[in-house]
Amino acid sequence: MAFQLKADEPVRRGLRRLAAKQLKEARDQLRGARRPSDEAIHEARKSLKKARAIVQVIDADAGRHLGGSRKALRAVNRTLSRLRDADAMLGIFERLRARMPQLIGEQTFTRVRRRLAAGKRAALEKAERRDDWKHVDRHLRALRKAAGRWRQAHGGFGALERGMREAHRRGRKALARARKRQRAEDFHEWRKAVKALWYQLRLLGGRSRRIGRDAAALHRAEALLGDEHNVVVLCGVLASDQSVCHTADDADRVRLAGDRYQCEMRKRAVQAARGVYAPKSGAYVRSIKREWK
Numbered sequence: 001m002a003f004q005l006k007a008d009e010p011v012r013r014g015l016r017r018l019a020a021k022q023l024k025e026a027r028d029q030l031r032g033a034r035r036p037s038d039e040a041i042h043e044a045r046k047s048l049k050k051a052r053a054i055v056q057v058i059d060a061d062a063g064r065h066l067g068g069s070r071k072a073l074r075a076v077n078r079t080l081s082r083l084r085d086a087d088a089m090l091g092i093f094e095r096l097r098a099r100m101p102q103l104i105g106e107q108t109f110t111r112v113r114r115r116l117a118a119g120k121r122a123a124l125e126k127a128e129r130r131d132d133w134k135h136v137d138r139h140l141r142a143l144r145k146a147a148g149r150w151r152q153a154h155g156g157f158g159a160l161e162r163g164m165r166e167a168h169r170r171g172r173k174a175l176a177r178a179r180k181r182q183r184a185e186d187f188h189e190w191r192k193a194v195k196a197l198w199y200q201l202r203l204l205g206g207r208s209r210r211i212g213r214d215a216a217a218l219h220r221a222e223a224l225l226g227d228e229h230n231v232v233v234l235c236g237v238l239a240s241d242q243s244v245c246h247t248a249d250d251a252d253r254v255r256l257a258g259d260r261y262q263c264e265m266r267k268r269a270v271q272a273a274r275g276v277y278a279p280k281s282g283a284y285v286r287s288i289k290r291e292w293k
Contacts, residue, residue: 015203030140053196088233093109184262187228220272231262
């Protein structure tokens with residue numbers, strides 16, 4: 001079922017329903033296996049991100065009874081992110097090689113790929129030794145139970161309005177900083193704001209073509225920024241272990257390939273989301289409210 005509110009249900013109740021559903025799906029993906037598959041971890045992370053987006057909406061609207069839910073969500077996300085990052089670095093390095101084979105030689109590609117694969121195995125083994133999967137399961141079970149108690153101040157579109165305005169304002173400011181400074185950390189902050197607003201628009205899915213169009217634009221931008229961030233993580237790993245590349249020239253060529261790819265992803269992300277962030281935040285949310293009605 002799509003991640004969206006039903007037309008015939010109160011918004012506040014729908015948010016709690018969707019949060020509980022996503023937490024259950026995340027738990028189901030990770031249960032029953034000593035070591036969850038890459039696909040299971042990926043799907044669980046997607047469900048967890050949706051639940052976190054709902055918590056942000058509820059929290060923005062004077063949310064009550066959230067208790068330790070935000071802390072528990074962060075703990076689960078850290079565990080899954082470490083493992084997903086290891087897999088994502090392998091994927092982005094293979095993409096860089098495919099796009100720029102003239103910069104990344106065969107020996108360098110083989111050596112770096114072997115190092116990244118070893119890092120991924122080590123991360124999974126560490127998670128097993130620390131019983132991370134038991135801790136994650138316990139957190140997700142408690143979070144799903146807690147979701148039924150979450151409360152916020154307003155009903156109808158008012159339950160979404162403040163959170164949407166804050167997410168749009170954060171994204172608008174982060175975009176301006178990123179375009180001015182061109183720093184990886186600024187683009188990463190913008191990506192988080194883009195993702196928050198994207199999930200909020202998805203909650204209203206099917207309401208209008210305009211909402212669907214904006215959600216699609218943010219989805220494209222978020223995916224591009226995700227690739228950009230994966231390059232940042234990859235280069236950080238290579239910089240911390242200079243023995244991975246055979247020579248300094250090899251390391252420089254990998255970084256050059258990463259820089260070129262980052263520039264392209266940033267430019268395309270800005271182009272994709274520019275229309276969403278052109279209006280001021282108050283005006284944008286009022287327009288979405290009219291579409292919702």
